[in-house]
Amino acid sequence: MPSFFRRKILILVLVAFIIFVTLIGFSIRERENISAPERFILDTTGVLQSIIHTPVEWVDNSIETFQDVLRVYEQNEVLKERLAEYEGLIVENQELEEEIEELRGTTERAEGLEKYSPVQASVIARSPERWFEQVTINRGSKHGIEKDMAVITKEGLIGKIQSTAAFHSTVKLLSGFDTSNKISSWVVKKNGDNVFGLVEGYDEESGRLLLGGINLDVKLKKGEKVISTGLGGVFPSRLQIGTVDEVKNDEYGLTKTAYIEPAADLYEVNQVIITRRSDQNDKESQEENS
Structure with missing residues (x-):
């Protein structure tokens, strides 16, 4: 009896395997019309993919936007530093010009004091x-x-x-x-x-x-x-x-x-x-x- 049951189980497994392989081959061949179960599976898979894809895409876009904002902020800070340096150079240049003008004026005034x-x-x-x-x-x-x-x-x-x-x-x-x-x-x-x-x-x-x-x-x-x-x-x-x-x-x-x-x-x-x-x-x- 035990050997009979073992042979029966092996036969069932073999039949199931053959049916499974047959279904796979039937599913992967090119067809214009698909069966109702296949349509159901396809629609269900598409919905699940849409549900999963939308938040993933939003997170990905958010990360890219944040990275862009961060790059713009860093560039803005660099520009602020350079602008401050430029303004400092302008002020320093103006002070130097004023000092040169004052020295030129005092020199001209000195040249007019003949007896001194x-x-x-x-x-x-x-x-x-x-x-x-x-x-x-x-x-x-x-x-x-x-x-x-x-x-x-x-x-x-x-x-x-x-x-x-x-x-x-x-x-x-x-x-x-x-x-x-x-x-x-x-x-x-x-x-x-x-x-x-x-x-x-x-x-x-x-x-x-x-x-x-x-x-x-x-x-x-x-x-x-x-x-x-x-x-x-x-x-x-x-x-x-x-x-x-x-x-x-x-x-x-x-x-x-x-x-x-x-x-x-x-x-x-x-x-x-x-x-x-x-x-x-x-x-x-x-x-x-x-």
Whole structure:
């Protein structure tokens, strides 16, 4: 009996295998019409493939989009860095151009001081306590700088030497002048009748110089230039001081006071010229030779 059942099972397996092979061969051959079970299997497989393909494609597209955004972000950061570097170069270039222009202006101004041996210097510091009154320059007594020498920029007069050390000096700006620091001046008139006055102070509220001692019968116009007379021996003649901005009678009604807009920017000073007299240079050369 056991052998009979084994043979029966083997026969069934063999028959099933033959049927299976026959079905495979029948399925893979080219046909125009397929059976209902095959259509069912085909449709079911297509639906399952669509269901699986859609999220997979969405995830794949999302990953590609994220990668594109990441690449754009990285490129944008690189462009920002290069733009910042470019802007820095522009600012640096502008500063260099301004410095060159200022140096060119001071050189041209120095060439116009025939009776002097101008000494060019750079501002290296401003006193925090007296920011608007004085600056420190990199020239001192070793360069022939002495107290009360006039100091100018390419625009005009800015002050005078207040004190000196061997290699540095302190400049008292016009904004720190008072009645003890007077400058004899001319208000230049078109008809040649220049008006004499004295720069004798600074109005902190308006940021203008005070030109006093002007006769009441004198008429001044806004915009007329004010220059130094050269009297007194401290300031060279014809240095630009500023322009007339406003005229008022003094508190006693005896003279007029003109408010002068400074020619030079007293708050932005970088390159200056010290007006050193030529005869001082000659004397020092003779002393050194002797």
